[in-house]
Amino acid sequence: MPESADEVYARVVDAVGADGHLPMPPKTEWDNFPWSVVDGVIVPRVLSAPADEHVRSGEGDKPCGVCRDGFDPAHVVWEDERWVLAHHGAPSGLPLVLLLHTREHLDMGTLDDDLASELGRITNRLVRIIEGLPDIGRVHVARWGDGGSHLHVWFIARTHRLTNVMGSTAIEWDDIIPPGSETVWRADLHAVATKLANWGGDARA
Numbered sequence: 057m058p059e060s061a062d063e064v065y066a067r068v069v070d071a072v073g074a075d076g077h078l079p080m081p082p083k084t085e086w087d088n089f090p091w092s093v094v095d096g097v098i099v100p101r102v103l104s105a106p107a108d109e110h111v112r113s114g115e116g117d118k119p120c121g122v123c124r125d126g127f128d129p130a131h132v133v134w135e136d137e138r139w140v141l142a143h144h145g146a147p148s149g150l151p152l153v154l155l156l157h158t159r160e161h162l163d164m165g166t167l168d169d170d171l172a173s174e175l176g177r178i179t180n181r182l183v184r185i186i187e188g189l190p191d192i193g194r195v196h197v198a199r200w201g202d203g204g205s206h207l208h209v210w211f212i213a214r215t216h217r218l219t220n221v222m223g224s225t226a227i228e229w230d231d232i233i234p235p236g237s238e239t240v241w242r243a244d245l246h247a248v249a250t251k252l253a254n255w256g257g258d259a260r261a
């Protein structure tokens with residue numbers, strides 16, 4: 057069962073106090089992080105001049121890590137012949153952050169109608185399953201794909217009643233909030249995997 061907002065809040069207060077700021081995540085150093093601090097004030101980062109796009113893994117001479125290395129069995133939550141649902145290997149600040157990949161190297165926009173229909177059905181089911189767990193406020197579904205070209209759709213579950221952790225910035229909080237209990241996280245993965253396997257495929261978590 058995912059932690060309640062009160063439990064997450066208590067963990068953060070334990071770490072930095074009720075008025076304390078959690079440490080900045082590494083992503084603040086990334087070029088695409090849109091904010092800078094100038095004279096103690098947060099301002100938008102200066103926009104860089106147009107340049108060549110970053111080469112995604114699986115494009116040009118850059119190998120696809122997913123196809124090259126396969127899926128780490130220790131990270132697989134659920135799978136069938138065409139889809140693999142995986143986690144990142146350890147709990148993070150949000151209750152659950154999962155990635156749904158096609159088994160084959162395909163990108164969004166290149167799925168045939170059958171696969172696209174399956175994506176819709178799995179997405180709908182997965183959101184219902186995760187939002188059905190206690191203390192989950194919402195599951196955000198995202199496809200960015202600027203780093204890797206092998207299709208991966210994010211399922212980002214946020215805690216109910218943590219009202220700062222909402223909308224598109226929920227994924228930012230995932231890097232900021234100290235990770236919760238691995239036991240709780242694994243129990244939640246197991247619940248999601250077994251419920252999804254009721255529809256088809258195999259639970260692996």
Ligand SMILES: [Zn+2]
Pocket residue numbers: 114120121122123124160161162205206
């Ligand atoms: Zn690939």
